[in-house]
Amino acid sequence: MVVIRLARGGSKKRPFYNIVVANSRQRRDGRFIERVGFYNPVASGAAEKLRVEQDRVSYWIGVGAQLSPTVARLVGEAKTAAVAA
Numbered sequence: 001m002v003v004i005r006l007a008r009g010g011s012k013k014r015p016f017y018n019i020v021v022a023n024s025r026q027r028r029d030g031r032f033i034e035r036v037g038f039y040n041p042v043a044s045g046a047a048e049k050l051r052v053e054q055d056r057v058s059y060w061i062g063v064g065a066q067l068s069p070t071v072a073r074l075v076g077e078a079k080t081a082a083v084a085a
Contacts, residue, residue, distance in 0.1 A: 019038060
């Protein structure tokens with residue numbers, strides 16, 4: 001099964017997450033098919049906190065990919081931010 005989930009990066013106490021499309025059998029930070037965005041929970045100032053390529057996410061959902069609960073929340077936030085802007 002293909003899932004859209006977070007892959008952790010960054011250093012200790014400074015997390016950075018890539019939103020990736022991956023096979024569910026791969027490790028969390030392992031091989032992935034495509035990177036479709038990122039999430040930086042500790043962004044401050046002018047740093048961008050969240051970026052999601054909505055067209056690629058909708059494509060992968062259309063071909064059967066499942067969203068993890070956290071990614072579903074982040075995609076929803078990105079949609080509302082895009083509508084508000």
